[in-house]
Amino acid sequence: MASLFEIPIEHLNGIGSKKGQLYRKLGIDTVGALVRFYPRTYEDWSSPCPIDKAEVGDTVCIKAFVMQPVSETIISGGRILAKTRVYDGSDHLILTFFNNRYIRSMLKTNEEYLFYGKISQSGGYKEMVSPVFLRPDVGEVVHPIYSQVAGLTTKQIEASAKQAVAMLPEVIIDPIPDYIRYKYNLAGLKSALTKIHFPSNMEDVKKARRRLIFEELLVLVLGLTSIKSIAKKRSEIVISADHTEEFVGLLPYTLTNAQKRAIGDCIDDMINKKSSMNRLVQGDVGSGKTMVAAACAYSCIMEGYQAAMMAPTEILAAQHYETFSKLFKGTKVKTALLTGSMTAKQKRIILQALSNGEIDFIVGTHSLISDNVEFSKLGLVITDEQHRFGVRQRSDLLAKGKNPHLLVMSATPIPRTLALMIYGDLDLSVIDELPPGRQVVDTMLIDDSVRLRAYNFIIKNINEGRQCYIVCPAVDNNETGLISAVDYAEDLKKGSFKDYRVEVLHGKMKASAKDDVMQRFVKGEIDVLVSTTVIEVGVNVPNAVIMMIENADRFGLSQLHQLRGRVGRGEYKSYCILVSNSKGQDARRRLRALCQTNDGFVIADEDLKLRGPGDFFGSRQHGLPELKIADLAENVGILHDAQEAAKELLDEYNNKDNLLLRGLRAEVRMLFNNAGQQLN
Ligand code: ADP
Ligand code: MG
Numbered sequence: 187m188a189s190l191f192e193i194p195i196e197h198l199n200g201i202g203s204k205k206g207q208l209y210r211k212l213g214i215d216t217v218g219a220l221v222r223f224y225p226r227t228y229e230d231w232s233s234p235c236p237i238d239k240a241e242v243g244d245t246v247c248i249k250a251f252v253m254q255p256v257s258e259t260i261i262s263g264g265r266i267l268a269k270t271r272v273y274d275g276s277d278h279l280i281l282t283f284f285n286n287r288y289i290r291s292m293l294k295t296n297e298e299y300l301f302y303g304k305i306s307q308s309g310g311y312k313e314m315v316s317p318v319f320l321r322p323d324v325g326e327v328v329h330p331i332y333s334q335v336a337g338l339t340t341k342q343i344e345a346s347a348k349q350a351v352a353m354l355p356e357v358i359i360d361p362i363p364d365y366i367r368y369k370y371n372l373a374g375l376k377s378a379l380t381k382i383h384f385p386s387n388m389e390d391v392k393k394a395r396r397r398l399i400f401e402e403l404l405v406l407v408l409g410l411t412s413i414k415s416i417a418k419k420r421s422e423i424v425i426s427a428d429h430t431e432e433f434v435g436l437l438p439y440t441l442t443n444a445q446k447r448a449i450g451d452c453i454d455d456m457i458n459k460k461s462s463m464n465r466l467v468q469g470d471v472g473s474g475k476t477m478v479a480a481a482c483a484y485s486c487i488m489e490g491y492q493a494a495m496m497a498p499t500e501i502l503a504a505q506h507y508e509t510f511s512k513l514f515k516g517t518k519v520k521t522a523l524l525t526g527s528m529t530a531k532q533k534r535i536i537l538q539a540l541s542n543g544e545i546d547f548i549v550g551t552h553s554l555i556s557d558n559v560e561f562s563k564l565g566l567v568i569t570d571e572q573h574r575f576g577v578r579q580r581s582d583l584l585a586k587g588k589n590p591h592l593l594v595m596s597a598t599p600i601p602r603t604l605a606l607m608i609y610g611d612l613d614l615s616v617i618d619e620l621p622p623g624r625q626v627v628d629t630m631l632i633d634d635s636v637r638l639r640a641y642n643f644i645i646k647n648i649n650e651g652r653q654c655y656i657v658c659p660a661v662d663n664n665e666t667g668l669i670s671a672v673d674y675a676e677d678l679k680k681g682s683f684k685d686y687r688v689e690v691l692h693g694k695m696k697a698s699a700k701d702d703v704m705q706r707f708v709k710g711e712i713d714v715l716v717s718t719t720v721i722e723v724g725v726n727v728p729n730a731v732i733m734m735i736e737n738a739d740r741f742g743l744s745q746l747h748q749l750r751g752r753v754g755r756g757e758y759k760s761y762c763i764l765v766s767n768s769k770g771q772d773a774r775r776r777l778r779a780l781c782q783t784n785d786g787f788v789i790a791d792e793d794l795k796l797r798g799p800g801d802f803f804g805s806r807q808h809g810l811p812e813l814k815i816a817d818l819a820e821n822v823g824i825l826h827d828a829q830e831a832a833k834e835l836l837d838e839y840n841n842k843d844n845l846l847l848r849g850l851r852a853e854v855r856m857l858f859n860n861a862g863q864q865l866n
Contacts, residue, residue: 189218190216190221190350190353190354191217191218192216192218193216193217193218193353194206194215194217195214195215195216195217195219195220195346198217198220198346198349198350200342201346205337205338205342208335208337209338209346211335212333212335212338217350220343220346220347220350221347221350221351221354221379221383222379222814223332223343223347223814224383224398224814224815225330225331225382226331226332226333227331228328228331228385228388228391229247229302229328229329230247230328230387231247231320231326231327231328231329232326232327232328232386232387233247233387233388234246234247234248234274234300235247235248236274236275236276236277237250237273237276237278237279237312239276240279240305240312242305242306242307242312243304243305243306244304244305245303245304245305246302246303247301247302248272248274248279248301248302249274249298249300249301249322250273250274250279250298250299250301251272251273251296251297252293252294252295252297252299253270253272253273253278253295253296254270254271255270255290255295256269256270256289256290256293257269257270258287258290265284265285266286266287267284268282268283268284268286268289268290269281269283270289270293272299272301277312278311279301279311279312279313279314280308280313281293281301281313281314282308282315283315283316284316286316292319293319298322299320299321299322300319300320300322300326301314301317301318301319302317302318302319302320303315303316303317303318327386328385328386328387328388328390328391329344330344330347330383330384330385332347347383348383348384351380351383351384354379357376358374358375358376359849360375360376361401361847361848361849361850361852361853362375362400362401362404362850363846363847366834366835369831370400370827372396372397372400372401373393373396373397374397375397375401377394378394378397379394379398381394382394382395395815396824398815399815399816399821400824400827400828402813402816403816403821403825403828403829404828404831404832404850405850405853405854405857406816406828406857407828407829407832408832408835408836408839408850408854409811409858411836422588422589423456423462423491423566423587423589423590423591424456424459425453425456425457425485425486425489425491425565426457426489427457427485428453428457429485429488429489430449430450430453430481430484432484432488433481433484434481436513436514437477437513439621441474441477442473442617442620442621442622443619444469444473444617444618444619445473445474445477445619447617448469448478448615448616448617449478451465451613451615452465452467452482452591452593452615453481453485455591455613456482456485456486456566456591462590462591462592463566463591463592463593463613464592464612464613465592465593465594465612465613465615466596466612466613466615467593467594467595467596467615467616467617468595468596468614468616469595469597469616469617469618470597470617470620470751470786470787471597471747471748471750471752471786472620472621472624472751472754472755473597473617473618473620474617474620474621475570475597476506476509476570478593478617479495479568479570479593479595480509480513482566482568482591483495483510483519483566483568484514484519486565486566486591487547487565489565490563490565491565491566491590492543492545492546492547492548492561492562492563492564492565493546493547493564493565493566493567494547494548494549494554494561494564494567494568494583494586495547495548495549495568495569495570496550496551496552496554496555496567496568496570496579496583497549497550497551498551498570498571499551499720500525500526500527500700500701501700501701501704501720501721501725502570502725503525503550504523504701504704505725505726506570507521507523510547510549514547519546519547520544520546520547521545521547521549522536522540522545522547522548522549523548523550524536524537524540524548524549524551524553524554525550525697526551526553527696527697527698533553536548540559540560540561540562541560541561541562542562543562543563552579554583554586555579559586560586561586561587563587564586564590565590565591566590566591566592567580567584567586567587567590567591567592568592568593568594569583569592569593569594569595570595571595571596571597580592580594592612597748597786624754625754625757625758625759625760626784627733627750627754627760627761627762627784628760628761628762629750629761629763629764629780629781629784630761630763630781631738631764631766631774631777631778631781632764632765633766633767634767637765638682640734640765641683643732643761643763644732644734645682645683645686647732648713648714651729652730652731652732653707653710653712653713653714653715653727653730653731653732654713654714654715654730654731654732654734655714655715655717655721655730655732655733655734655749655752655753656674656678656715656716656734656735656736657716657717657719657721657733657734657735657736657749658671658674658716658717658718658736658737659719659736659737659740659741661694662694668737668740671690671691671692671716671717672690672692674690674716674736675688675689675716678714678716683713683714686713686714687711687712687713687714688712688713688714689703689707689712689715690703690715690716690717691704691715691716691717691718691720691721692717692720693718693720703715704725707727707730710729715730719741719745719749721749721752725752726755727755728755728757728758729756730752730753730755730760731753731754731759731760731761732753732760732761732762732763733749733752733753733760733761733762733763734762734763734765735749735762735763735764735765736765737766738764738765738766739768739770739773739776742793743776743779743780743790743793744786744793746764746777746780747780747786747789749762750762750780750784764777776792779792811857811858835847835850839851
């Protein structure tokens with residue numbers, strides 16, 4: 187197999203330098219790469235579906251007799267409309283072809299054919315428009331369908347794949363050891379590689395896929411585990427005592443059990459261990475992650491180290507700074523804020539104090555990773571709302587210290603297995619409990635027809651002294667078709683809300699202007715804040731009780747849930763109003779799911795099913811290598827198996843003298859080198 191990766195794709199018949207370039211466009215540079223270029227899908231001609239079982243919208247193969255001669259009519263533009271009717275013993279099906287003058291001679295009455303196409307509805311009958319058809323004796327197989335590029339059809343790729351698969355050696359040494367293959371009931375590599383391209387039936391496809399998905403996930407898990415053990419090796423900063431009890435004395439409330447557990451995990455990681463903490467704390471919006479961070483920072487600082495917390499927006503950084511300043515007032519902890527919008531002079535003072543150790547706890551934005559930021563004794567790095575950062579930014583901040591401890595916080599509640607994949611180099615603590623007395627936010631889905639009633643409802647709440655957010659998907663009119671925050675705010679000021687204080691907030695505003703608006707909203711000087719999703723993360727305004735979201739169908743469910751988390755943070759009953767005029771079934775189903783649950787994990791699962799994992803993180807951002815066949819959202823069962831197998835194999839895998847796992851090691855290197863991550 188290895189050697190096929192050394193044979194250029196042009197070696198195959200019918201591929202010259204021109205075609206070769208097209209193959210390279212698909213990432214296929216060698217014969218081996220073509221063997222590993224799996225079909226995108228299949229046309230299953232192997233098991234025809236009875237017509238009465240075929241549903242409208244299904245793409246199926248039908249095996250049926252032509253019942254009458256093909257009729258031809260001339261329609262607009264002089265085109266020929268050819269029609270006939272077929273029957274398979276279960277039901278009739280109408281066939282329609284456009285502009286194909288040969289149909290009449292090709293389809294013979296009373297003869298049987300296989301037809302492949304999509305079932306539609308025509309009058310009271312099922313219909314197939316322009317199906318592909320074959321004689322049963324040549325047709326009953328499964329055809330691979332490949333991703334194509336212009337100039338290279340799936341049929342051509344199929345022909346080349348046939349040659350490539352034929353070049354596989356008689357016996358392939360399987361990278362997965364026999365005992366693992368038996369235990370997890372996996373096909374052998376050669377059989378899987380052959381059948382994935384040329385299956386006899388869909389059962390073959392299933393077996394081949396399972397084997398190849400397992401292999402890919404096993405390779406991924408082993409790779410991530412080695413990153414983890416590399417990360418685990420380094421450490422210097424040792425906390426020798428837990429100061430959490432003292433810290434708790436500063437709080438106006440008691441910690442939830444989940445918070446205590448998370449803090450306990452972190453302290454345990456940091457105390458007297460040879461390696462740095464490397465932990466993700468994941469908890470739904472409002473679960474109280476900030477205090478987990480503060481507790482960890484406190485213990486570190488009491489032990490003579492500095493702590494740094496990076497937040498994705500200035501607003502959030504400023505809010506954390508305020509929270510911590512208040513909390514640590516009267517203690518020896520000196521807190522400071524660093525953001526891009528501060529004046530050069532302000533920054534200079536902070537940077538100086540940071541590098542000579544006068545500041546214990548610095549909260550800031552990306553500006554914390556600027557070159558001129560230096561610490562005297564950085565012991566703990568915290569990133570808040572990690573899904574807004576890249577793996578790179580996290581490591582840039584870490585590089586400011588000598589292997590400091592790392593605490594990553596995220597409100598994006600992704601299923602545990604997926605979290606372990608994506609943050610494979612991190613340990614995980616989940617805060618699965620909200621502080622007591624939290625109000626459930628009532629969520630409703632409305633359309634334009636009741637907009638005025640919704641406005642009146644908002645006004646009623648404002649009159650009672652409360653505040654409201656209205657979120658729009660676009661900043662201005664450049665993004666066509668979407669409601670823009672700027673215009674919307676203008677309309678409100680002139681119309682329904684002319685007697686109220688309406689302001690707009692969006693990402694294109696200057697940082698100082700944003701800050702000003704947000705501060706005034708916090709102080710209660712603004713009744714309605716019309717905003718883009720800049721307010722998505724973190725900010726805390728307990729007096730705000732309504733979150734209205736325009737064009738709600740344009741957002742991911744997790745994002746909507748995050749926005750909803752901005753209200754219901756105080757003592758008042760709170761509401762989330764989703765506005766959508768979308769008639770789409772899927773869109774409405776998604777939004778209704780949000781009305782029915784407040785559990786971020788359920789919502790994340792739903793999102794994952796509908797939109798795939800890419801949405802949780804800018805796709806490359808999570809730093810995972812690109813997968814060829816496995817799908818982290820769909821193949822959760824196989825992922826579990828692969829994780830278990832990885833555990834069983836780990837000792838052998840780490841023993842570099844063990845030749846049995848040579849193949850797997852090579853695959854791990856290949857997968858991660860492609861992703862730009864060097865592994866030893
Ligand atoms: P998130 O996990 O979304 O970052 P925060 O840390 O901002 O949540 O906490 C949300 C709110 O809950 C804050 O106002 C905070 O003061 C409050 N809070 C946090 N922990 C507790 C607790 N144990 N009991 C009561 N209120 C808490
Ligand atoms: Mg937070």
